[in-house]
Amino acid sequence: MLFLTTVVPWLLLAFLGQQVSLSSGARNKHRGADKTVTAAPDNAPRSGDKSAANGRGKFSINNKMQCTWGAKAVGDAVKLSVKCEDREARIKGGVTDIKCEYNGKPQSCAGYKSNNKSFWKQVARAFKKLQGKVCSDESKLVRAGICKRAPRDAHFKLDIMSSVNLTQSGEPETHLPPPPQPRATAAAPVKPTACTARVNHLKTAEENCSGSWASVCNFFLTMLQSEDC
Template identity: 35%
Template structure:
């Protein structure tokens, strides 16, 4: 266990020093390369009076995590999209996200309708993949399919480890750091 603790400390120190070195030699990025490390966030109340918060992150493929609270019940899901398939997204991303927020406000039963799309008006003619749709992992089984037995519940620290990796490691290292933190900390969950 001491070996794992020492290895974790060394990894964190390596990430911090890498970050410090990268900050001293930072070159200006072009708008095409610029990517906000912070998620795009918002709050809204939908047509069916659900209070929802959302946060979108990504580069080519964006994942928008949505959590809604209605009548004491809480539901969460992820929507995915490739906004880069919409040419107008690159020219005005702020307008795009405002329109997505408006579209969320007009929705009913978020996280439940697998066919519903969350669209920005500026991308009406873009391919289907350019619009946010419910992630495949979150879709409910159709009534005609037989239920699959669920695997035994296992607690995972992966989301917390991903946050740690984003906090302490550079983007290029975040996947490795997440793996390492999961390897070290999942035994303690």
């Protein structure tokens, strides 16, 4: 009996210690599993901005030059590439092509992430309002209405070094040669007729024969004519 009284308490203590150790190990294992499945926070750094791929649109300048633009993520910024073309100017002359780039960091605008579709629609409207200042005025920012309170670098600014304007002179007008003027034909010289010569003989007779001899002189001169009147 003395042996049982001495050994049983020690066995109970050993059993209780083993149970406590197993329970502690199970809790630690469960905590480790929870840590491995915890999602990364939303503000974790990203390698690229996929929402920039949705930004694209069209607009016109003075209803003549047709323009397109598209967005692309470059590091922590977004680049807008603009291309404009005027086919009519290729014939008549003037500015035929315009190219440039706008840079900004719209990630600092809350509306860019929460309402990306509306953000790009407002950017498209901003381009339409610029009109003739597109790719030429770096002081004019392309702003989205939902980013009014965002920092200045959230809006897109023109990179003036990327701006390129191509011009072309118009084709020379083709002038038709004037129609040839009709040549004036020289009038054929009028040959004196026998009657004209006769009158001349009478005049000569009056000048050289005086008085009554004039008629006699005229008679002889008329007889000398080779043709009759």
